Every structure is written in structure tokens, then in C-alpha cells.
Amino acid sequence: MIPVLTLDGPSGVGKGTVASIVAQKLNWHQLDSGAIYRAFALAAMDCGIGIDNLDGLLELASKLDLEFKSNSDHAPLSVYLDKVDVTTELRTEKTATVASKYAQLAPLRKVLLVKQRQFQKPPGLVADGRDMGTVVFPDAPFKVFLTADPEERARRRLKQLQVGGNAGNISHTLDGVRKRDERDKNRAHSPLKPAKDALIIDTTNLTIDEVISKVMAIIEV
């Protein structure tokens, strides 16, 4: 059984940063499942396939040509869609908002679920998202759910947007984070929620190193 560490939580909580540092420490593979939903949203927008055209969306999802490239410096993974680097576009709040709308569609999630499970390769996988511990890898031996106050998450998200070369302001970012969380928590399929066996870590007042130590502690016992 190839071990999986699932890292779930709301927008801007820092899952991606924690995931890439922990994956490098363990020398495990990494799955940024949000990037799959975001890349799908970009592809659907490019092709002009709306949310009401389910057949078109499913066909697009099954053909999605997606590639992740890791960077050595804990930076987020670079994402290539149809061999084109879409990393900057992918990280905008607009792409995230559209992604969260498509992410409500159960048949689409089913197609993307298969792609996500393909990342489980030796020696192990660190997978971050919303439903990693509940739906995609329910048997994972290590599960963490990260939380933080919305204001702190908006600050973190804004910093991340700026590092990624995207603009934004705090009230707009907070509004986007709140709306997306509501949509992710209240959807009928695979909603954002902690798995019953997940360790819940409130990161509001923790440094990144403190979060990493707590996550590593459950793997190293």
C-alpha cells in the first residue's frame, strides 16, 4: 500500500505551501488537486463550454492534457495545459471562482477523480485539496485538515497572488475567499469538510514551520 498524506482545508489556508515542503522533506510525490480543477476551468473557458453543457465538459475532462513540473525552491508547481505554461493564469482568483462553479458537478468530479488517483505512486503521495481525505483517498493513513480565520486566509491568499504576479486587494480577496468557501462547503457532492479521522490544525496563529512540525509529527510516529 503506497502511503498518502491528505491535506484538506478552505481557500488560502496554506495547504499548497505545506504540501510542497512536506513532499520535499519526505521525497514523496505531490498532487495539487485544486490545480486540476483550475486547469479544467481554464480549458473550458478557452473552448467556451458553459456549465450547462455537461456532455461537452465531460469530453473535455477526459481529454485534458495536463502536466505538473516541480520547482526545487518550494514554489508552487508549474502547470502546463496542452504543453503551454498556464501557471500565472491558473492562480488568479477569477480562475478559482470559475473552478469552484464547475467543481459542483458530480459527473465531472468523477472523471477528475480518476486522474487524481493516478498520482498515488511509490514511495508516497502528499495530496492537497477539499476532498482528499473524505473521497479521493479515504483509506489514506495520514490525514490533516487545516483551518484559519477568513481574514488571515485572505491575507495569505493576497500574498500568494502577488508573489505569482497577480494583482488584488484585501477586501476583494476576502470576499472571493468567503464566497468560494460557502460554495465548496455547501455543495451536494464532495463538500469541503474534515474526514472523521483527520487531525484538525488551526493555523491562524502558527508559523509555517510550526504547521510543518505538527504535520510531520503524525508521519514520523
Ligand code: C5P
Ligand atoms: O485549492 P484551490 O484554491 O486551487 O481550488 C480551486 C477550487 O477548486 C476550489 O475552490 C474548489 O471549488 C475546487 N476544488 C475541489 N476539490 C478539490 C480541490 C479543489 O472542488 N479537491
